[in-house]
Amino acid sequence: MTDIKTMIDLDKASSVLKLMGDKTRLSMLKLLQKNECCVCEFVAIFNVSQSSISQHLRKLKDVGLVNENRKGQWIFYSLNRQHEAYEFVQNLLDFIPDQDQKIKELEQQGLRITCE
Amino acid sequence: MTDIKTMIDLDKASSVLKLMGDKTRLSMLKLLQKNECCVCEFVAIFNVSQSSISQHLRKLKDVGLVNENRKGQWIFYSLNRQHEAYEFVQNLLDFIPDQDQKIKELEQQGLRITCE
DNA sequence: TTAACATATAAGCATATGATGATATAGTTA
DNA sequence: TAACTATATCATCATATGCTTATATGTTAA
Numbered sequence: 001m002t003d004i005k006t007m008i009d010l011d012k013a014s015s016v017l018k019l020m021g022d023k024t025r026l027s028m029l030k031l032l033q034k035n036e037c038c039v040c041e042f043v044a045i046f047n048v049s050q051s052s053i054s055q056h057l058r059k060l061k062d063v064g065l066v067n068e069n070r071k072g073q074w075i076f077y078s079l080n081r082q083h084e085a086y087e088f089v090q091n092l093l094d095f096i097p098d099q100d101q102k103i104k105e106l107e108q109q110g111l112r113i114t115c116e
Numbered sequence: 117m118t119d120i121k122t123m124i125d126l127d128k129a130s131s132v133l134k135l136m137g138d139k140t141r142l143s144m145l146k147l148l149q150k151n152e153c154c155v156c157e158f159v160a161i162f163n164v165s166q167s168s169i170s171q172h173l174r175k176l177k178d179v180g181l182v183n184e185n186r187k188g189q190w191i192f193y194s195l196n197r198q199h200e201a202y203e204f205v206q207n208l209l210d211f212i213p214d215q216d217q218k219i220k221e222l223e224q225q226g227l228r229i230t231c232e
Numbered sequence: 233t234t235a236a237c238a239t240a241t242a243a244g245c246a247t248a249t250g251a252t253g254a255t256a257t258a259g260t261t262a
Numbered sequence: 263t264a265a266c267t268a269t270a271t272c273a274t275c276a277t278a279t280g281c282t283t284a285t286a287t288g289t290t291a292a
Binding site for chain 2: 010011019021087099
């Protein structure tokens with residue numbers, strides 16, 4: 001637990017921030033901070049199409065912020081802890097309240113996620 | 117120098133991050149971290165029109181991230197240290213290398229800023 | 233192999249964004 | 263007052279973004 005920051009150059013920082021400036025993606029990243037999630041979970045949580053979720057994940061994957069890991073039928077996404085901006089992103093996400101109530105709401109509505 | 121973070125809700129965080137996801141605005145904020153700057157300085161530093169700079173500053177002002185302070189002919193902008201996301205923004209900017217060489221370049225080119 | 237499910241990709245569309253040039257407003261100075 | 267400088271705003275445009283529907287691809291299971 002050091003205080004040494006891995007600096008991120010302006011161009012890289014702005015492209016990461018741009019990605020995080022979208023509410024849906026920011027919320028996804030916050031959820032990924034604690035959980036691995038598959039696409040169908042995100043689809044259940046956010047009120048948008050599967051296609052839309054897939055495209056958001058594509059953008060996050062394109063800059064390397066997330067990893068994908070196929071488990072059978074499902075593809076689980078996780079934060080890429082090797083990314084050069086990982087510390088930057090973590091630090092930032094720590095200012096945002098956790099979004100776990102989104103998962104709980106699903107459970108309460110009986111819309112429990114199928115891919116677990 | 118405490119470690120207690122002022123949490124920022126997801127909506128507010130994403131709107132701040134969206135603003136910071138633009139290279140020009142991010143660079144402006146980084147410069148403002150150390151200096152008060154007037155519009156003409158930004159115009160001299162970035163390769164865009166005065167109109168464009170003015171519009172970027174407008175967006176930053178609209179969410180309250182910056183304050184303006186007229187000094188005669190000039191309007192100086194500064195970070196709003198009272199903003200609820202100030203700590204969040206500061207923390208984030210601390211990951212980005214300072215942009216002071218931009219000011220130095222201007223000086224070296226004899227384009228020294230007129231409004232000082 | 234076929235059906236069913238999970239995910240990705242393509243095409244199209246409405247809206248947002250960032251830039252510009254022209255013009256308006258405000259302060260300074262002659 | 264008029265001329266000059268600094269800044270803001272308006273109108274416009276090209277491009278980017280996020281969404282949708284339709285379709286393609288990949289995996290599992292009958």
